[in-house]
Amino acid sequence: MILITGATGNLGKATLEFLLKKVPASSVAAMARQPEKLADVKALGVDVRQGDYTDPASLLNAFKGIDTLFLVSSSDMTDRAAQHINAFDAAKQSGVKHIVFTSFQRKQDSGSPIQFLAQSYIDTEKHLKASGVTYTILKNGLYADALPMFLGQTVLETGIFFPAGTTKSAYTSRKDMAEAAANVLAGTGHENKEYELATEENVSFNDIASILSELSGKTVGYVDPAKEVFIDALTKGGVPEGMIGMATGFAEAIRIGEFASGKTDLERLLGHSPTRMKESLRIMFFSH
Numbered sequence: 001m002i003l004i005t006g007a008t009g010n011l012g013k014a015t016l017e018f019l020l021k022k023v024p025a026s027s028v029a030a031m032a033r034q035p036e037k038l039a040d041v042k043a044l045g046v047d048v049r050q051g052d053y054t055d056p057a058s059l060l061n062a063f064k065g066i067d068t069l070f071l072v073s074s075s076d077m078t079d080r081a082a083q084h085i086n087a088f089d090a091a092k093q094s095g096v097k098h099i100v101f102t103s104f105q106r107k108q109d110s111g112s113p114i115q116f117l118a119q120s121y122i123d124t125e126k127h128l129k130a131s132g133v134t135y136t137i138l139k140n141g142l143y144a145d146a147l148p149m150f151l152g153q154t155v156l157e158t159g160i161f162f163p164a165g166t167t168k169s170a171y172t173s174r175k176d177m178a179e180a181a182a183n184v185l186a187g188t189g190h191e192n193k194e195y196e197l198a199t200e201e202n203v204s205f206n207d208i209a210s211i212l213s214e215l216s217g218k219t220v221g222y223v224d225p226a227k228e229v230f231i232d233a234l235t236k237g238g239v240p241e242g243m244i245g246m247a248t249g250f251a252e253a254i255r256i257g258e259f260a261s262g263k264t265d266l267e268r269l270l271g272h273s274p275t276r277m278k279e280s281l282r283i284m285f286f287s288h
């Protein structure tokens, strides 16, 4: 039995959908903090279980009889690693044989502008490897799907204002991350492996502006402001301090090439070419 956590979220739900195309629903379980949110999934024959990463007893209950655990990383900003570790400990105690964890692509393990986030993944991976349970670590690249957060919903009218320089990054489609994960879960030969899930296509914010211009038929510019100017503008716009820290951290990480990528495992795991940036932008900004 394979259990998918985060099944109410974007990645978990999409992974579940891909997995159900490959294995019978009777061999799949899905975990949610509020199981009633998964009524549609339950109707398909999936075993829906309640569990919360902050509640070890609920995890022990949720992981009963599970062979393979797909752990979607927590969206919590404060104690992410502790929550993952709770899940790994409960999985080990429950006799889970294989843990597939969604981690985070990175170039360096220290000194990153987003160390506040990266550290939780470094600590989590370390704990998982030391647990003795068979693992697969999926180092998911930066989601193209997260770009609207940096570009703003009015980008087609206002242009891009983001201090990320002209460095190229390998953005991924969350749908591709889900399909690759489902292939790993349904497949064999992934024991104790770490995969880089990024694209060979690398694009800069200049490239993103050009693609948006092409898709919209009007000029979308890119302004790369000084960090202080960016912080000042967001502060005056009433953006909360935490969000500003997150945006400037990611901008700096992009600027120093933290998400640039060469060869990756994504295409092989997918069995087809990854989604290109033009298609991701078309879906996000032009399909409604």
Ligand SMILES: NC(=O)c1ccc[n+]([C@@H]2O[C@H](COP(=O)([O-])OP(=O)(O)OC[C@H]3O[C@@H](n4cnc5c(N)ncnc54)[C@H](OP(=O)(O)O)[C@@H]3O)[C@@H](O)[C@H]2O)c1
Residues within 6 Å of the ligand: 005, 006, 007, 008, 009, 010, 011, 012, 032, 033, 034, 051, 052, 053, 054, 072, 073, 074, 075, 076, 083, 102, 104, 140, 141, 142, 143, 146, 174
């Ligand atoms: N690589 C990237 O660029 C990138 C970008 C954004 C996020 N991420 C990471 O990727 C993960 C998946 O992305 P996503 O888009 O699917 O996020 P999402 O839609 O926010 O989903 C997060 C999922 O985690 C569950 N969750 C949160 N806290 C939990 C807890 N304490 N116990 C059990 N489940 C909990 C949520 O359940 P509820 O329905 O109960 O809230 C939800 O199902 C995120 O959680 C984050 O760690 C990566």
